[in-house]
Amino acid sequence: MYRSSITAVVAAVIVGLPLEINGQQSGWDLNQVNATMCAWKGLRAAQLKDTAYLDGGFLYWSPGLADGNVGPPENDANPFGVIYTLNFSIPFSSTTNTSLILKPITASGVAVNNLMPNYYDGALLANDHEFTLYGGLLKNSEASTPPDADAVLTYQASDYGLVKDNFHPGFLNDKLPEGLTRYVTYGGAASAPSENKAWYFGGYRSPLWGPVYQPSINGSLNPTNVSNSFITLDLAVNQSKKWANDTLPPGTPSRANPSLVWVPVGGQGILVALGGVADPNYNNPSQKSLNEGQSRLVSPGYMTNIDVYDVASGKWYQQPTIDAPPQLAMGCAVVAPARDSSSYNIYYYGG
Ligand SMILES: *[C@@H]1O[C@H](CO)[C@@H](O)[C@H](O)[C@H]1NC(C)=O
Ligand SMILES: *[C@@H]1O[C@H](CO)[C@@H](O)[C@H](O)[C@H]1NC(C)=O
Ligand SMILES: *[C@@H]1O[C@H](CO)[C@@H](O)[C@H](O)[C@H]1NC(C)=O
Ligand SMILES: *[C@@H]1O[C@H](CO)[C@@H](O)[C@H](O)[C@H]1NC(C)=O
Ligand SMILES: *[C@@H]1O[C@H](CO)[C@@H](O)[C@H](O)[C@H]1NC(C)=O
Ligand SMILES: *[C@@H]1O[C@H](CO)[C@@H](O)[C@H](O)[C@H]1NC(C)=O
Ligand SMILES: *[C@@H]1O[C@H](CO)[C@@H](O)[C@H](O)[C@H]1NC(C)=O
Secondary structure, rough: OOOHHHHHHHHOOOOOOOOEEEEEOOOOOOOOEEEEEEEEEEOEEEEEEOOEEEEEEEEEEEEEEEOOOOOEEEEEEOOOEEEEEEEOOOOOOOOOOHHHOOOEEEOOOOOOOOOOOOOOOOEEEEEEEEEEEEEEEOOOOOOOOOOOEEEEEEOOOOOOOOOOOOOEEEEEEOOOOOOOOOOEEEEEEEEEEEEEEEEOOEEEEEOOOOOOOOOOOOHHHHHOOOOOOEEEEEEEOOOOOEEEEEEOOOOOOEEEEEEEEEEEEOOOOOOEEOOOHHHHHHHOOOOOOHHHHHHHOOHHHHEEEHHHHOOOOOEEEEEEEOOOOOOOOOOEEEEEOOOOOOOOEEEOOOO
């Protein structure tokens, strides 16, 4: 649901966000009077109760200037690590003053540091109370030390389980267990708050499973190789997070940027993986697929044969579709139940 809302929001005009973020996330240009959000690539999002949290990626802004001109879109890499919230309880339309509905949270309004850099792609894995920032690509900058291979950040929005007095929303540093790193990107993510579970399906990694960065000329740091990891985060009530790293079975192909949705049928629901492509053109600096023939051969199959995971039994299945769309990656998929929950439709937009 939040994904289709975003399309309305990105067309809107931002005027006068609070001082620490201004219009562009680093501050306004000289003589600037407003800022328009134009595109948001590599965004990660999760919905906690009535509110969506929008993090990372490249957010492009066009500055409106006092002389009436509008500058070209710029992406300032979110130097203050702003995470935006969009509260669905607050009505909006495409002409709403976006400052009134997109509210930022930050660690403290301070510049991003090496513990909270801006990630492109990856996921927010959530239940109703908290989300963990997982995977994604950093910019390879010699100036800063990246977080450790096993470092992840969690934002706790509300308390649950062993309820503590004096709870305040905020960030926590977590560690991944042995055998699991954050070095994966372009996977499909889904969260099922009712089950206290979230998943990260497939995606890409570096050739040697080491650090991955936004594509550069150093091929050993690019996400050029498929990840067969299927990662489960169990956010059970007592807040001792449990990660699992399973390997996808041979009949369940990994790929780049499928859309993963959770559908509430069966014991603990099912995951449905739609679309995604093999060897995308965006995992290396040439902007060309490293294996276009293979990509064209196998990618349509990710729409004509849908991969389904039954959470309760831990088994993968495939289901053929009819009148499938062509190969698409980075689409927005949502589940809409019939009013009486007799059926579920999955809507897929864009890609
Ligand atoms: C939009 O909302 C912000 C924050 O409340 C406010 O400062 C600004 O003046 C508003 N802009 C317009 C054009 O109403
Ligand atoms: C934003 O600024 C541009 C350039 O001055 C102007 O054309 C446009 O009308 C402004 N938008 C709003 C909503 O004020
Ligand atoms: C969203 O807005 C509603 C209505 O104002 C409010 O009750 C709720 O607490 C808000 N949610 C968050 C996470 O701030
Ligand atoms: C999951 O485990 C496999 C096998 O040990 C390992 O090769 C892989 O790097 C792990 N995945 C992640 C994302 O860390
Ligand atoms: C590429 O990155 C690897 C891993 O950090 C490093 O060992 C290597 O020297 C780099 N190669 C170049 C050409 O910079
Ligand atoms: C990684 O992917 C590249 C490009 O497809 C391929 O040439 C290379 O053999 C792969 N490396 C490994 C270790 O799988
Ligand atoms: C958390 O719950 C699990 C399963 O119910 C239990 O085994 C574990 O001891 C609990 N941990 C804490 C810290 O309460």
